[in-house]
Amino acid sequence: MMNPSLPEEENDVPMPVIKPGERDRSLAEEVRKRSGTNFNRCFQCRSCGNGCPFVQAMDYPPNVLLRLLQYGQDQTVLESKTIWVCAGCHTCSSQCPMAIDMAGIMDILRLIAVERGVAIAKPNILDFHEEVLRSLERYGRAHKLGIMWRYKLQTRRWFSDMDTGLKMLAKRKLELRPSRVKAIKEIEDLFKCYWREAK
């Protein structure tokens, strides 16, 4: 239907088609439960999107992602770059006038994306986290040199990033000798619950 109050050309802007009957609310429900955050209070003030330091690298600003979630656009949400670019800095959560813990929502969305095995929009970031976990499983501690080395090899980014790695090494910023937890069995046991094993 034409909106008489708008100038003609603006009537041509396609509006997203949301069919209420076809909405899938399961993801929204799950996120609400697991994050303990009721995001229906969101009134799209956009503080979260405007304050997020990494919004430029996201496909949807946090507030838009939330709206997509409310509209049941599950796949779009779970396959977004936004959830992986989010560094969990809590800027959004501490600025939200409705006390919505956006960072907590992002946290749960990442977990669900991994659990459901959807296409990960920023696989390099998931690779990095997995590399860290491999170090934790082996040593109980994070060994930056090993992590950076294997991560760079795997993603073939070593050379593009060589300067920093070299500079860090030169300043002995990366510890060469790994230290290991003595009771490593206790650590290994914790990894038994790890999602990859569970499947």
Added chain:
Amino acid sequence: MSAHQQLDFSYFPGCSMATTAAESNTSMMKAAKILDLNLIELEDWNCCGSSSAQTLCKNLSLGMAARNLSLAPPGRPLVAMCPRCLHYLRHAQACLRKDPEIHRDLEERWGRPIPLDLEIIHFLEVLVRYAPDRLKKSVKRGLKGLKFVPYYGCTVFRPPDLGQEKCYEGEMENILRVLGAEPIVGAYTHRCCGSFLSATDPELVTPLVNEIVDSAVLAEAHCLVTACAMCQLNLEIRCNSLVRLPVFHFSEVLALALGAEDYEGWFIRHLVDPRPLLQKLALVA
């Protein structure tokens, strides 16, 4: 002979302080010793889980952090310097308080109690709560003339699900002011340093880090001081602005002000050498 009674704390170093940020660790130990704060390293500690465990498995994340809590002897607070470690340790304690079943499971699994009333505090809080007088009495070299931006980063400043906990805003300024330094306002103090994105997407982090450092330059600060080893690393390695400022770990300037003499060893590990600045201010020879 020491003028103060020694105070005992358990200390959780965490992976950064134990490796890449060894200079922060050494200087913190030094400062603690001068103040008669006895930081006893947690026996056989493991990684707090970090954002990587948090991203991939909540149980793993909780278990990693909780194991550290099970290693802490009763009767003395557990101190961390890394804001993220502190966050995950406290978060784990909060989870176990809410979930007696998991709490019991983990206790049984390790055969060790996990005290739910264990006090988990940041080193800044140790200074503010336990050592304000000793701090004043122990100033030796001081930091006169040093203009710094207190760079808190994102985490020392209260993640929301720990909203009931202590917020550290202002404490870095208070402490360094006692030591003679001058806090500078008007620069970015809480903007995220990029965290793990510094490893995965450096081209994304560099402009943001530049903004932070440029804002400090514009505000006419000499340097930035942070309480987070990862912030310090990211601000140093990802900045390519024309004018770069030294970035100190809080513990380094603290130990320096208290008269530590072994600073050469810490400062050579910096990517932006802070020694010319300190020499200009006649704080070091």
